[in-house]
Amino acid sequence: MSLRHGVQQENAFLKNVFQSRRMYLCELKEDDDACKKAQQTGAFYLFHNLAPLLQKSEHQYLAPQHSLLELERLLSKFGQDSQILEDSVLIGCSEEQEAWFALDLGLNSSSSINASLQKAEIETALQGSFIKLTKALFELNVKDASLLSTAQALLRWHDAHQFCSRSGQPTKKNVSGSKRVCPSNNIIYYPQVAPVVITLVSDGTRCLLVRQSSFPKGMYSALAGFCDIGESLEETVRREIAEEVGLEVDRLHYSASQHWPFPNSTLMIACHATVKPGQTELQVNLRELEAAAWFSRDEVATVLRRNNPSNQQQSGAVPFWLPPKLAIAHQLIKEWVEKPTCSPLPA
Ligand SMILES: NC(=O)c1ccc[n+]([C@@H]2O[C@H](COP(=O)([O-])OP(=O)(O)OC[C@H]3O[C@@H](n4cnc5c(N)ncnc54)[C@H](O)[C@@H]3O)[C@@H](O)[C@H]2O)c1
Ligand SMILES: [Mg+2]
Known part of the structure; x- marks a missing residue:
């Protein structure tokens, strides 16, 4: 195989990986059942009042991921039911199509009947700290900085758009968090930039x-x-x-x-x-x-x-x-x- 042919094949492979990742994310954004299924095998980044959970390692911060099972165990340890998981938002996926979600345990959203969880107790249980993004952003690697910025923006948008500006009724988020809908008039709200x-x-x-x-x-x-x-x-x-x-x-x-x-x-x-x-x-x-x-x-x-x-x-x-x-x-x-x-x- 010539070098040029090898490079072409590798480029085609990378293009396919990129394309199938985009298609998968697109499906998860729109299809509630597919997104719920993806949560079973996905990874979650945690926040508390919009500050991400981080662990310090030498000169940088690392953003730990947690499985759905680990989260359910954590919630049960604190006497909370798992309804708060409905507030999680899709923020991306790996090349192997492991979906990534973000969840804020400190915001009191309308879909959650749980009181917000205590910050210090979770930090101890998860061996990390919730650190403001303003402080941590420049000490994260590029991938985590980008993911956590997206996650924070989406979590903030959902927190601030829980009511329909026309009817005043609570809006409902889809599973991925790509939109909110007012059940009384079907107005769809999309995250704004x-x-x-x-x-x-x-x-x-x-x-x-x-x-x-x-x-x-x-x-x-x-x-x-x-x-x-x-x-x-x-x-x-x-x-x-x-x-x-x-x-x-x-x-x-x-x-x-x-x-x-x-x-x-x-x-x-x-x-x-x-x-x-x-x-x-x-x-x-x-x-x-x-x-x-x-x-x-x-x-x-x-x-x-x-x-x-x-x-x-x-x-x-x-x-x-x-x-x-x-x-x-x-x-x-x-x-x-x-x-x-x-x-x-x-x-
Ligand atoms: N990433 C970077 O390298 C970089 C560098 C410099 C500035 N910034 C960002 O650029 C942004 C804008 O810069 P600026 O402050 O000079 O803008 P600006 O010159 O437009 O002035 C800000 C003012 O614009 C008005 N405004 C109009 N639309 C607004 C909106 N949608 N949200 C908030 N305020 C609005 C407000 O009165 C606000 O006080 C800031 O948020 C800053 O963080 C980023
Ligand atoms: Mg300016």
């Missing part, structure tokens, strides 16, 4: 970094803003940049996107934008930003190389730091530093 554009603005030689007062001390990032209803992404980019720093965008191009769990789960759409040389004077909107400034490629490259606030405090040499690797702002900034001459598309 708020789109946000995040843009790294450049004048060709420098990039614009900004600070909000809510950012950790010393951290600068790219400029971000929520899409208004009726806007295209391009319109949002132009409006946000005009509103926050008073600049006019010349060209922009799309880079990548990311689900972001903070503060309430958004879809971050990342772009690069350029302004015309000579039109770089900033009018910083101090209601939105604490500071905004142009930084040279060398300054940004230096900070990227040693991007850890504590390192910088020790040396005292670098006055600011950038978002961590997992954040799409970091990727945008890295792209700009590494590909200074990438040609922008017309907006």
Whole structure:
């Protein structure tokens, strides 16, 4: 077998695995019986008031999985019936089609008659701790960070959408948690995503970094803003940049996107934008930003190389730091530093 043929076969195999995983997830989302069956052999990630159960291992957190049987034993140990399991949501599946679910033991949902379980007691029983995602996200591996972010967003959405906004009646979740339905009028509610554009603005030689007062001390990032209803992404980019720093965008191009769990789960759409040389004077909107400034490629490259606030405090040499690797702002900034001459598309 030639090398090329071998690579083609492997690619075809990977494509099949990906395809069958997608099809399986699609079936579980819509088919309540299939999803209930998948719970029997599936794995559960646990939360308490939207904080995931984690175990500390050396320099990172691990997210333990539990089987349905283990959960039923846990609930019975605490004198709870297993009705709370109906609140679990489907968050993904393995290549071997083991379905993954998330369940919050601390939220009092309408479908659960159980009082929320005591956090400390569960932590002791499961040898872990419920840790806020804001604290743990950057110490998780990429797969767990993504799964737990999705899980938290879905659990939060269900917790906040238990009643129909038309009839006021309780809505009912399907088994997978991909929707809720109002039994009195059949209105279907689907989990919502708020789109946000995040843009790294450049004048060709420098990039614009900004600070909000809510950012950790010393951290600068790219400029971000929520899409208004009726806007295209391009319109949002132009409006946000005009509103926050008073600049006019010349060209922009799309880079990548990311689900972001903070503060309430958004879809971050990342772009690069350029302004015309000579039109770089900033009018910083101090209601939105604490500071905004142009930084040279060398300054940004230096900070990227040693991007850890504590390192910088020790040396005292670098006055600011950038978002961590997992954040799409970091990727945008890295792209700009590494590909200074990438040609922008017309907006
Ligand atoms: N992943 C990353 O790298 C990264 C980097 C920077 C910012 N962010 C995220 O981008 C998001 C938006 O940035 P921003 O705060 O500059 O946005 P912004 O400039 O639009 O300002 C926020 C304000 O927009 C209004 N708003 C409009 N629609 C909203 C909605 N659906 N939800 C909440 N507020 C809404 C509110 O008044 C809010 O105070 C933040 O949630 C932040 O966490 C992510
Ligand atoms: Mg903003």
